[in-house]
Amino acid sequence: MIVTTARKQASKLEGKAKEVASHLNGLFIKRDDASVDELLNTHKSKVIVVAKSRLTLYTEDRMEPFFYHPSSAMFRVKQWLRGMRDPLVDVADLKEGMSFLDCTLGLASDSLMAKLAVGEKGCVTGLEANREAAYIVKEGLKEWQEGPKEMIKRMREINVIHTHHLPYLQQASSSSIDVVYFDPMFEVHVETSAGIKGLKGIACHDDIDEEVLFHAKRVAKKKVVLKDHWQSERFNKFGFKQMKRQHAAFHYGFIDVTTNRGV
Template sequence: MCGITIVTTAGRPDEYSERLAQDACEALNLQFVPRKKRSVAKMSKEYDANVIVAGKERYEYYPKGAAAPFFFHPNSAAFRLKRVDRGEMDPMIAACELMPGDSFLDCTLGIGSDSLVAAFAAGQKGKVVGIEANRNVAFIVERGMQTYDTSELPLTACMRQIQVICSEAVTYLKSLPDHSFDIVYIDPMFEEVIEESNNFETLREAGEHLALTKEWVDEAVRVAKRRVVLKAHFRSGWFNEFGFQRDVRLTSKFHYGYIIKKKAI
């Protein structure tokens, strides 16, 4: 699905970055290619491949033709968590009606911002699983969540709590029993680009673009105990097509929709 991918180091590798490169090769069964002072763009063209760079502090992923790398960073989740911690409402938590102890399945993990917020809301007794179809993205995010160094303890705890699964959403959903998760969450790549969200442009280049289907929704409904939640562009036809009740947000270019299985007790 990702095409050919090679692993290399930063331009001036140290022992740590060389070890990171070896770890990536072993985890993903990829070929290591010495940097030899070549640019990432030159290596990508020469090998006709995506490139994972093991740097001194993090992994960076350059899909073929990408001008900028994809890498893990808590991003907007850190700001959202601070607001939630102050008692402010988060639209995703509200749409999901997430409560402490809930189980949350994120069918479209991406950079993991929504899963991080869900892990905070679900608490230590909750369970958060994120599915990512692109194995390179899944690897970068999983390792980032396990190793990212931050002094913000709630954020660190949330990152360590999330289980990352590399799989297509429908395939993974089919492997689960009925009513496996309280909430099943779906946030596909928007059909329309939201200009204000240019910080996700590298994810758009790196990730898989999977359209929502009836099979996907049907499996999500089967697996969910309480509700299935969809995040999509406000002009999306998916809400009506698949029977989601829309939560209209007049000041936002994306809306949430939900299919309720039963009211929480």
Template structure:
């Protein structure tokens, strides 16, 4: 059963915060609750709910019980894009063999970093679709991509071209025609936690963590025109189980698996 979500504002809301709260309320069909000097933790306890906080220039999502909020920021993708711009190899792009004009389906959008890399690679003639199973996370990332000031990180302007859809991967894939996306990409939450990765803790707590299944992989292979790419912990047996060619790197905690049609 899905937990209730409510919307509130920062402690001292301005006009912009109130407008953002109204937007979140409409998009998520969630009630706006006045802050009244109460902490986010207190509101979560009173209403037994997840909390969306409309701040002055962004949304923050506190899943019930979370100590830190999930919010959109393209920092990690911007760092990777700078490396690509310098001509350095980006493992995701190499594994995907992305070309200008390609269609790329990200089955597990999360914070959107991988989709942003893909959007940069496919260019204006291509298309990237990102699926996110958690409605609140999808809302945070979608609005963030639409409104983030890309002048600060100019290479990230391609985020405007990403279509964010609230859906589980399997639900969406079943509705697609055969070979309808050039590349289908899957990055389920790792079976084993990578201790060094602290950037994703808020998402790990907030998002829906749906394990890989036979049906999911079967549908991904059907919908992909050229290849399916799987990202998983280096200890994972998914690569062998689902017949993906492992693209291993000696120092990496995760590997990419490639299935070429």
């Protein structure tokens, strides 16, 4: 993997670019006048461009570039701060001080909503299987400056870990996290923003299965929550109670693990 700078203020960005390259075991290359396409063609490798305000990942297959952006979370956050309800918070029954494990972090939109709901005393951890995506989102959450102060504050408190969710769940203690959450890639195509399109090209597409659900239910203290396309078979296949939302392309479902434990 190649790491370089944006053309603008390249000399000032070289230190940061070298730091990114070191963290991701990449190779720092001076930008000079080369275009991103030229770098991709020359090095036959992914390219991360370090700019003043963001990191952008370009892949050899010329898919949409990937960078951090709050995406739909910005709108949801503003609604939440005005006292409106959020479907994830409702389904997961998130309260201040609870813990939330996002097994499919992506752009951290749902993790951000969860962090707003559980507050400063609560804990939100996001798992991302793709190394570059995990790093870019982690840095984005630390550096993003636009939006309500409460949102910025909670962004900084999300714990991002580069790992696949299965080994993490296998090693986690039973009943150690209040809510375990999954947002796998939809089985049915849905039109998405550029940010999400960039994620689709690099995201882990491993489906959830019986082993994953076994450990998720073991680790969860209260609920396992799934977000999926409204036509997805995963809800019935894995026993999630689907909460239908009129005119919404995706629904949430949940498994109440306290029922089986008699809590």
